[in-house]
Amino acid sequence: MQASATAPPRPKRSPAERWESFQRRYAPYIFISPFFILFLVFGLFPIVFSLYLSFHSWQPAAGLGSMKFIGWRNFTDNLTDPTFWQSLRNTGILALESGVPQHLIAIPLAFAIHTSLKRVQGLVTALYFLPYITSVVAVSVIFVTLFSWQYGVLNVVLTGLHHLPLIGGLFPAEKINWLGNRDFVQPAVASVVVWRYVGWNTVLYLSGIQAIPSDLYEAASVDGATTGQQFRYITLPLLRPIMFVAITLTLIGNLQLFEEPYIIAGDSGGIGSVALTTVMYMYRTYNFYGDAGLAAAMSWLLFILIGALTLVNNRIFGKSRLSGSD
Amino acid sequence: MAVTYTRPPAPAREGGALKPLGRGAALLLLVAGALLTVLPFYFMFVFATHSRSEIFNLPPPAWFGDHTPQNYDSLLGRTPFWRNLWNSLYLAVMATGTTLFFCSLAGYAFAMYNFRFRDGLFNVVLATLLIPNALNIVPFALIMQAFGWIDTPRALWVPGMAGAFGIFLMRQYIGSAIPRELVEAARIDGCSEFTIYRRIIVPLCGPAMATLGLVTFIASWNNFLGPLIIFRSAQTFTAPLALRSLQGLVNTDWGALMLGVGLTVLPLLVVFALASRQLIAGLTAGATKG
Numbered sequence: 001m002q003a004s005a006t007a008p009p010r011p012k013r014s015p016a017e018r019w020e021s022f023q024r025r026y027a028p029y030i031f032i033s034p035f036f037i038l039f040l041v042f043g044l045f046p047i048v049f050s051l052y053l054s055f056h057s058w059q060p061a062a063g064l065g066s067m068k069f070i071g072w073r074n075f076t077d078n079l080t081d082p083t084f085w086q087s088l089r090n091t092g093i094l095a096l097e098s099g100v101p102q103h104l105i106a107i108p109l110a111f112a113i114h115t116s117l118k119r120v121q122g123l124v125t126a127l128y129f130l131p132y133i134t135s136v137v138a139v140s141v142i143f144v145t146l147f148s149w150q151y152g153v154l155n156v157v158l159t160g161l162h163h164l165p166l167i168g169g170l171f172p173a174e175k176i177n178w179l180g181n182r183d184f185v186q187p188a189v190a191s192v193v194v195w196r197y198v199g200w201n202t203v204l205y206l207s208g209i210q211a212i213p214s215d216l217y218e219a220a221s222v223d224g225a226t227t228g229q230q231f232r233y234i235t236l237p238l239l240r241p242i243m244f245v246a247i248t249l250t251l252i253g254n255l256q257l258f259e260e261p262y263i264i265a266g267d268s269g270g271i272g273s274v275a276l277t278t279v280m281y282m283y284r285t286y287n288f289y290g291d292a293g294l295a296a297a298m299s300w301l302l303f304i305l306i307g308a309l310t311l312v313n314n315r316i317f318g319k320s321r322l323s324g325s326d
Numbered sequence: 327m328a329v330t331y332t333r334p335p336a337p338a339r340e341g342g343a344l345k346p347l348g349r350g351a352a353l354l355l356l357v358a359g360a361l362l363t364v365l366p367f368y369f370m371f372v373f374a375t376h377s378r379s380e381i382f383n384l385p386p387p388a389w390f391g392d393h394t395p396q397n398y399d400s401l402l403g404r405t406p407f408w409r410n411l412w413n414s415l416y417l418a419v420m421a422t423g424t425t426l427f428f429c430s431l432a433g434y435a436f437a438m439y440n441f442r443f444r445d446g447l448f449n450v451v452l453a454t455l456l457i458p459n460a461l462n463i464v465p466f467a468l469i470m471q472a473f474g475w476i477d478t479p480r481a482l483w484v485p486g487m488a489g490a491f492g493i494f495l496m497r498q499y500i501g502s503a504i505p506r507e508l509v510e511a512a513r514i515d516g517c518s519e520f521t522i523y524r525r526i527i528v529p530l531c532g533p534a535m536a537t538l539g540l541v542t543f544i545a546s547w548n549n550f551l552g553p554l555i556i557f558r559s560a561q562t563f564t565a566p567l568a569l570r571s572l573q574g575l576v577n578t579d580w581g582a583l584m585l586g587v588g589l590t591v592l593p594l595l596v597v598f599a600l601a602s603r604q605l606i607a608g609l610t611a612g613a614t615k616g
Contacts, residue, residue, distance in 0.1 A: 020518075027519035028444070031435035034428045035451060035488035042485035043454055046465030053464070060468060109359065112352040126602040127360045130367070133598050133605075135548040137566040138587040141573055142370045145580060151382040153369060199363065207610035256460045259550050263570065279460045283551075286464050295464045303461050 054297035059290050074297035083273070084298065087281040088305070090274060093186055094261065095254035098193035102250060105194070106201035107239065111231055113202070114209045125206060128199035136196070140263035143192045147178040147264075154178070179265065182272040189261045189275050193254070201246050208242030209235060244317040251313055255306050258283070278302050370591065373584040381580050393581055400582035401572075405560055407586055410568040413479065414590075417553075417564060418546040421483040425542045426535055428488035433496025434527045438509055448497070454490045459551075467555045481556045482549065492538050495608070499534035500527060537608025540601055544594060565590040 013021075054074050058067045078084045109128070117124055131139060146153045155175040162171040178188040212235065220230050261275040267284065269276025278298065286295035373381050376391040401407050435441075436448050466485075475481035504527065512522045528535075553564045563571065569590060572583045598605070 023519055024513075028435035028439035028441045031519075031523075032432045032447065032493075035432050035490075035493060036447075038485060038488050039450075039454060042466070042469070043457070043462075046462055046469055047457070049468070050461065050465040053468075060471065109356070112356055116349050116352045117356065122603055124356060124360055125606060126598070128363055129602065129606055130363060130595075130598065133544050133548075133594055134367075134591050135550070135566050135594070137548075137550050137569050138370075138591045139366070141569055141583060141587050142366045142373075144573070145373060145381060145584070146366060146369065148382065151384055151386055153386050156385050195363070195366075203606055203610055252456075252458060256458055263573070279463070282460065283463065286467065287555075292464055292468065299461045299464060303458055306458050 050296040050299060053293050054300050056293045057291075058293045060292050070293070074293045075301065077294060078298050078301055083276070083281060084278070084301075086273065087269075087276050087278040090186070090269070091255060091257060091277045091279075094190055094193070094257055094275070094277060095251070097186060097190035098197075098257075099247075099250045099254045101190075101194050102197050102201050103243070103247065105198050106246075107205050107236075107243075108231075109198070110202045110205035110209055111235055113206055115227070125199075125203060128202050130199065131196045132200040136259040137263055139196060140192060140260055143188075143195075144179070144264055147188055149175060149177045149180060152178070180271060182270075182274050185265050185270045185272075185274045189264050192260050192264060193257070196260075197250070197253075201250070204242055204246045205239060208239050212238050240317065244313075247317060248310060248313055251309055252306060255302065255309070367591070367595075370584055370588055373581065374588040376581055376584075378578075378580045381584070394585065397579070397581040397585040400579050401585050404572060404579070404582065405563070405568045405586075407565070407568055407589065409561060410563050410565045411589065413562060414547055414564040414566075417479045417482055417549075418543045420479065421486055421546040422539050422542045424483060424487040425489060425492050426539055429492030429538060430496045430500075430528065430531055430535065431523060432488060432493045433498075433500050434523050436493065436497040437501035437504075438506065438527075451490045451493050455494075463551070463555065466552075470556060476556060477558050477562050478556075479562075482552050483546070486542075486546075489542075492542070495538050496531065496534055499531060503534075504530050533604065533608065536601065536604050540597065540605045541609065543597070547594060 055069060055071060056067045057070045057073070113121060113124055149155065155178075158171050159175060161167075164171075176184055178184045216234050216238075217230055220234060225233070256279050257277045258279040261269065261277050262280055264270075265275035267280070269280060279302070282295050282298045282302070285291055285298060369386075372387055372390055374397060375394045376387050377393045377396065380387055380391060380393065432451075436444065436451075470476055470481045473481070508526060509522055512526055517525065548566065549564070550566045550570075553567050554570075557563050557567055560568070560571065565586070569583065569586050572578065572586060
C-alpha cells in the first residue's frame with residue numbers, strides 16, 4: 001500500500017477505456033482458444049492416454065478398474081504376432097502398388113494437361129478430380145460390382161479386348177477372379193486407390209507446373225530443346241518441392257489405408273487376408289477382440305513406422321526445397 | 327563472344343507446346359483417362375435402375391433400365407435411408423458451420439494480431455496436422471464411451487470444430503487478402519475486436535470460407551471410420567454406414583445398393599459441379615503455399 005502512495009498517479013481511465021485495452025490484449029487468445037481446448041481434450045489427451053494404455057492390459061468392457069500394467073508386453077505381443085507382420089507387409093505392398101503408379105501417372109498427366117489443353121483445362125481437371133471428392137464407401141461398392149468375376153464389366157471388357165486382332169494377346173484369355181483369387185485382391189484394391197487419388201495428385205502437380213515461369217520454356221525451345229527434354233530438364237527438377245509435398249501426403253495416407261480394403265475385400269481382408277491392413281487389424285483388435293491395450297500399442301508401432309518413412313522421404317526429396325520456384 | 331544467330335528464333339510457343347502429332351496423341355490419352363475416371367459413376371447410375379439379376383447378366387447392362395421403383399422400395403425396406411441421408415446432412419452442416427466460425431476466428435487472430443507466443447502457438451497448430459489418424463482411433467472410441475456420446479452425432483462434429491487445416495487456410499487468406507489498415511481504421515472508429523471480425527473480416531473472407539466450407543462438408547459427408555466407431559443402430563447410421571450395412575447382407579440387393587450409392591454421391595456431384603473451380607483453386611493454394 002505504501003508503494004502505491006509514492007508511485008506517480010496514473011492517468012485515470014474510464015471503465016470503457018479499460019475494457020477496450022483489456023479486450024484488445026486478450027482477444028487473440030480468446031479467438032484461438034477453441035482450437036487449443038479441443039486439441040487438449042480430443043487430440044493431446046487421447047494420445048497421452050493411448051501411450052499409457054499401450055503399457056496396460058485392458059478390456060474396456062470390464063471398466064477402468066481392470067486396467068493392469070504389463071510393461072512392454074503389448075509391444076512384444078504385437079511384434080511376435082504373425083498376423084501383425086502380415087498386416088504390415090500387406091500395408092507396405094498396397095502402399096507401394098497404389099502409391100507409385102499414382103505419381104507416375106499424375107506428373108505426365110499434369111504436364112499434358114498444361115501443355116496441350118488450354119480452353120478445356122478446367123473441365124478436364126475437374127473430371128480427374130471427381131473421384132477424390134466422392135465417398136470411399138460408395139466408390140468401393142461400385143468397384144466391387146465392376147470387379148465381379150463372371151459378370152463384371154471389367155472382365156467383360158478384358159475378354160472383349162482379348163478378341164481384338166494384333167493387340168489381343170496383351171489381355172488375359174480367362175476371366176480374372178479379382179476378389180476371389182489371392183493374387184488379384186491386392187492389385188484390385190490398389191487400382192481403386194490409384195483411381196481415386198490420381199486426380200488429386202494431378203491437380204497438385206498442375207498447380208506446381210503452372211507456377212514455373214514460362215520464359216524458361218521459351219528460352220529452352222529457342223535453344224532447340226524438345227518437349228521431352230523440357231519435361232526432363234525443366235519441369236521435373238522444378239517440381240521437386242511439390243513432389244515432396246505430394247509424396248509425403250501419399251505416404252502418410254497409404255500407410256493408414258482402411259476404407260478401400262475394408263469395403264472391397266471385407267473386414268477380414270479377403271481371401272487369405274491379403275488385404276488386411278494394419279489399421280484394419282488394429283480396428284479388429286480393438287472392436288472384436290476388445291483388447292484396447294494391444295490395439296493402442298499397435299497404433300504406436302504404426303506411428304513409429306510412418307514417422308521413420310516420412311523422415312526417409314524427407315532426406316530423399318526434401319533436401320532441395322530451395323531450388324523450387326518460390 | 328562470336329555467337330551469332332543465323333536465323334531469327336522461332337516464336338516460342340507457350341509452355342513448350344507439343345507438335346501436332348504428339349498433341350493429338352496426348353489429347354487422346356487425356357480423353358481416355360477422363361473416360362476411365364467417369365465410367366464407374368456412369369455404371370453406378372445405370373445399375374441403380376436395374377434389378378440384381380440384370381446387373382449380373384452377360385453382358386452387363388450398359389444403358390438405363392426400368393427397375394428403379396422396385397430398387398427404391400427394396401432400399402427403404404432394408405434401411406431407413408432417408409433418415410440416414412438426413413443424419414449425414416445434419417452432421418455435415420454442423421461440422422461446416424462450426425468449422426467456418428472457429429477457424430476463421432482463429433485465422434483472424436493469427437493473421438492480424440501480434441501477441442506473445444503467436445508463432446509458437448501457430449507451429450503447434452501446424453504440428454497437429456502431422457499426427458496420423460490411426461493413432462487416435464482407440465482413444466477416440468474410449469473417450470466417446472466415457473462422455474456417453476456413443477450414437478450421438480456431436481461425437482463427430484464437436485472434436486473437429488476448429489481444425490488445424492482450416493486455421494492454416496484462413497490465416498493464409500486473411501493475411502494476404504485483407505489490409506491491416508482496414509482493421510486499424512475500424513478500431514479507431516471504436517469497433518470491438520469481435521465486431522471487427524464480424525463486420526469486416528467475415529464479409530471479406532468469402533473465397534476462403536467457400537473453399538473451407540466445401541472441404542469440410544465433403545469430408546464430413548464421406549467420413550466412414552468415425553461413424554463406424556460411434557454409431558450403433560440403423561436409425562443413427564450415416565449414409566456410408568447404411569451402404570456398408572446393405573453390402574454386408576448375405577443376399578445383397580445390388581440394385582437397391584446402387585440406388586443408395588447414387589443417392590449418397592449425387593449431392594456431392596451437384597455441389598462439385600457448381601463449385602469445382604473454387605474448390606480446386608482453394609485446395610491447391612493451401613497445399614502449395616506451405
